[in-house]
Structures are given as C-alpha cells and as structure tokens.
Amino acid sequence: MVNEKKVAIVGCGFVGSSSAFALMQSGLFSEMVLIDVDKNRAEGEALDIAHGMTFAEPMKIYAGDYSDVADAAMIVVTAGAAQKPGETRLDLVNKNVNIFKSIIPEIKKSGFDGILLIVSNPVDVLTYAAIKMSGLPEGHVIGSGTVLDTGRLQQMLGAHVEVDPRDVQAYVMGEHGDSEFVAWSSAQVAGVPLNTFCELHGHLEHEAAEKRIAEDVKNSAYTIIEKKHATYYGVAMAVKRICTAVMRDEQTVLPVSSLMVGEYGLSDLAISMPTVVGRDGVVCRVPVPLNDDEQHELTASAKALKDIIDSVDFSC
Numbered sequence: 001m002v003n004e005k006k007v008a009i010v011g012c013g014f015v016g017s018s019s020a021f022a023l024m025q026s027g028l029f030s031e032m033v034l035i036d037v038d039k040n041r042a043e044g045e046a047l048d049i050a051h052g053m054t055f056a057e058p059m060k061i062y063a064g065d066y067s068d069v070a071d072a073a074m075i076v077v078t079a080g081a082a083q084k085p086g087e088t089r090l091d092l093v094n095k096n097v098n099i100f101k102s103i104i105p106e107i108k109k110s111g112f113d114g115i116l117l118i119v120s121n122p123v124d125v126l127t128y129a130a131i132k133m134s135g136l137p138e139g140h141v142i143g144s145g146t147v148l149d150t151g152r153l154q155q156m157l158g159a160h161v162e163v164d165p166r167d168v169q170a171y172v173m174g175e176h177g178d179s180e181f182v183a184w185s186s187a188q189v190a191g192v193p194l195n196t197f198c199e200l201h202g203h204l205e206h207e208a209a210e211k212r213i214a215e216d217v218k219n220s221a222y223t224i225i226e227k228k229h230a231t232y233y234g235v236a237m238a239v240k241r242i243c244t245a246v247m248r249d250e251q252t253v254l255p256v257s258s259l260m261v262g263e264y265g266l267s268d269l270a271i272s273m274p275t276v277v278g279r280d281g282v283v284c285r286v287p288v289p290l291n292d293d294e295q296h297e298l299t300a301s302a303k304a305l306k307d308i309i310d311s312v313d314f315s316c
C-alpha cells in the first residue's frame, strides 16, 4: 500500500541533498529515505538534514536502499554524473542512461506504484528512459523539464517589468537544454499581453529584450556552473514545487516533461509543455497556442531529442 507521506530520493549529490533539504522544510512528507551508490554520502546527508528537522516539522529521515521505496508516494531521481564546464546536457546522455539501467529496474522490482520524478540530465531523454524501463503508467513518470527554466524566465521578466515574478505567465518549452525556447506569443502579466504591459511601463524594444532574456535563461546553468561548479538551489525549489502539486493534488499547470501522444504533432518522446499536474502525475497537457516561429522551434527541439533517443539503447 502507498504511504502518502513517504518520499525517496535517489542520488544525494548537490541536487539530491538540496531537494531533500527543501522537502524536509515543506511539511509534505513525514518519511524520507535517501539512496546513493555512495552509502556514506546518503548517511551523512540524512544525518545533517535530520538535525535541522526540529526547527521545521518532525519526520523520519534515513539512508536506505531499494527495499525501502516500495511504498513511497514519490521517488525523486537526481542520480547521475553532473554537467561539467563546457559540457552540454546531451553530452551526458550515455553516461546517465547507463546509470538509470542500474536504478530504474531496482525501483520496478520493489513494486513501487507512486509518481516517479526525474531530475537527472539530460532530463527529457532520461524521463523517456524511465518510462520505458519502469513499466509505470506513462503519466506517473514526470521529468522536471523546463520548470526551472520557466522559474528563471519569470524571475528575469519580473525584474525587467518590475512586478512580482509570480504574476508573470510565460513558459519555456521544448528540451530542457540548448534547443529550449520561450513561448513569447502567449506571455502575459496579469492577463495583459507582455508587450502591452512593457509599453505601459516604458519598456520598448521588445525584440531585443526578449532575445537577451531568453539567452540569459538558456545560459543560466552554464553561467552558474562556470562560477560555482554546480546548480542546485533553484532546481531544489522546482522539485519541491512539483512534489507539492502532486501530493496536494493541486492540478497546477507546470511545464514538466512527459510522453507526447500527438500534441503539436509530436509522439514517442518526452519534452516539456504546460501540463496540469496532480496526484496522478500528468492529468492533461495544455496546448498553448504557438505562432509559426515557435512551432518551428518546438519541432526543431523535438527533432534534436528524437535523434538522441533513436541512437540510445534503452533495453535493460
């Protein structure tokens, strides 16, 4: 039986431990098991995070193994080799698909029947890998996709137009990576089209501003990695946001990565588009209207991913 208050995190490096720290403070779960191929690392993180628990909400936090995940409501997978300076997310593909071949079959063997959240990169390819390897219903496997990129976009746009970033509705879609794009034609602030809102505030030259902000969003990970070797706080908050949408059955629209079944003419790949997320994972996808340029960018992004998927052996 699923324990609605239990989460497991596989991979306790920068991203896994930061996500565990964010989840410990969230009050969403009362039991959290940390798993890593480096058992010492998992034990150290479990102790350290547990020592902060008395200042948040009481819960059970421990290092464990795959025998502990069977009844978890959610598993967050952040295991894998991290992106090195100058390395694209897609360079990581073969390394991390092989790591997944040692993780996902163990999760399957345990009888896990919850929602599997994939965060490791390249996240779209690994989400597809997890769907293929886990045997779970496809909607129960979610990639963090462009949730982080969209958060970065909202933060930068909010600063640009001087409003609370949460009042900016704009999505990064496509691959979480170099071929991602911003769906500018549907971007709004409080229901007002973004360009109209900008003009009201004296921000003109929309095209130049859009180009600069989209590039800054896309290059965020490279910029941060160059300066501090890894990115983890932003993604940890994205993990907490997705877990909240699932565990509270919020039906929140988030641009997670999931298996396409004909949306925008795409199928048999995982990619990000606005998606209603609830206790069953993917509830439905929201096909926001795209203009011709955006449709072209989505098709190109999907092709880049499909070429990789077609070159990888997912059998295990």
Ligand SMILES: NC(=O)c1ccc[n+]([C@@H]2O[C@H](COP(=O)([O-])OP(=O)(O)OC[C@H]3O[C@@H](n4cnc5c(N)ncnc54)[C@H](O)[C@@H]3O)[C@@H](O)[C@H]2O)c1
Pocket (backbone or CB within 6 Å): 010, 011, 012, 013, 014, 015, 016, 035, 036, 037, 038, 041, 078, 079, 080, 081, 082, 083, 096, 099, 102, 103, 119, 120, 121, 122, 123, 144, 145, 148, 176, 230, 231, 232, 235
């Ligand atoms: N989706 C996103 O938005 C996003 C953002 C940042 C980072 N990431 C990705 O998250 C992943 C982790 O990044 P990080 O900075 O935490 O890396 P890290 O090297 O700090 O941590 C990776 C952890 O995975 C563990 N691991 C490796 N193989 C394993 C296995 N077979 N089973 C269990 N654990 C295993 C390692 O021991 C290590 O503790 C990377 O793929 C990175 O690119 C994704």
